Amino acid sequence: MARRNPRFLRDLLLALLVWGVAASVAGSFLWLVGDMLWHGAGQLSWNFLTAATENAGRSGGIGSILVSTLLILAVAMVVATPLGLATAVLLSEFVSPGNRFAQLVGLSLDVLAGVPSIVFGLFGMAFFSVFLGLGFSILAGGLTLACMALPIFIRTAEAGLRAVPDDWRRGAAALGLSRSAALSHILLPAATPALAAALMLGIGRAMAETAALIFTSGYVDRMPSSLADSGRALAVHIYDLSMNVAGGDANAYATALVLVVLLIVINNIALWLAQNLLQKRIAQS
Template sequence: MRIDPFLTQRLMKSLLWSLTGLTLFFLIFIIAFISVKGLPQVTFHFLFHDIEDMGRAGGIFPTIVTTIYLTLVALAVASPLGVGTAIYLTEYTREGWVTRLIRFGAECLAGVPSIILGLFGFVLFVIKLNLGWSMLSGGLSLAIMVLPTIIRTSEEALKAVPREYHDVCYSLGIGKWRTITRVVLPCALPGIMTGIVLSIGRSIGETAVVLFTAGASLRLPATLFDSGRSMAVHFYILAREGLSMPNAYGTAAILIISILLINISAYSLMQRFIRRYS
């Protein structure tokens, strides 16, 4: 029995639209639910005051500072390593067992559960290197976690740059490194930034790794060697222990808003770079 191709097209189009709508519905529902529950708690006092009574009262300012510290340390370590690895894989080596081994290792690392990475970071950074529960231990552990994302997205972005750009630069006598830094990287920057933004979002929302390596101190960290509690860990403890569900929803609302603002800002930045180098 032959099925009308136009009918099949309409059915598949309707199915795809339905799946897209369902995905958007869940996204909007989660954002709306958390916003309705949490935004009434978000005040100046909530954002810029210390935690009081184990989280039952006060604000979340120390958790905001801790989250920023951890994310910056993770990006400062993972970004140059990830982009450098991607440049090596695409520009300085031919396809072979070395590149396949590196890609396989990155994919395996991306599949390791965060709780295992947290335990690894605890043993290596907290105990063996004697860094203790600190911003540095947490940031280094997060860097290991987000490194595969930056490597893969950066590599795909570099591969997407037309090969003709290289040929033109070489024909003009421009060296390889200058070609990479002046031509290839600017063209690939939107894709590289996408991987970094994804890493920021994952770092902000990570709980297990941070709990094992940065601790859960309620104090405001003054240096990279101080312990602290991130917003995700704070939300987890408040919700799990039942200390204050209103404050837990408020913390969750700040997390979602932060990630949304980061994604919107990064999207705008990428569009500017695309227009500039297109």
């Protein structure tokens, strides 16, 4: 009789729907990774990761492109992380949700999060490359990506800080802790998982970007000697090989595989650092 219960049937259908959606997402990811492995794994080698690009990318490796990508990402994260964290702390701890300034900043962040990347690229070219005189450079590309990563980083970090129970704040005030001490010793460690998620989302947004970097960091595939040099990112290299270079598909697949692996490695490093920070804070308290 239980199996004929309408509630049981609804629960069963809901469970099947949820598992079906999860399986389709996992299957899509596995299909993409499998396709990249099938077409690009044969190109992977230590020489491919370290050698210079030759013949417009048809041969050689991605050593200079990998270095340029890491430098662009480093610039973006060094700029976006402190600015984003400070803004999230301001919005969650020092400004009430109903404040007009907070509402204006929140609306601005939501709008910026939905702006197409090519618009950020045009802004970066006009402001960083032309107005500030940075030209096509790794620094201009990194600063543009920082602008792109900030909205999602701030919103995620703000949500994590707001999720910390208010009783913790009242308890810290009752113990005589200053707001800065409560923030550094209680609130930020408690929000570490959300901060790690914000960092990973920012890294993912920055590393996978193409349109914004075409207008700011440029196409040059040589090894950069400084942040003022132009540099080609992995995503731009994949686009160029697949769209503009005949016979570059194999290296495009291999480069895409490197990009996916690099994203996974960096995200796991960020998560590991966040967990270690949380454990150290707990051990010290």
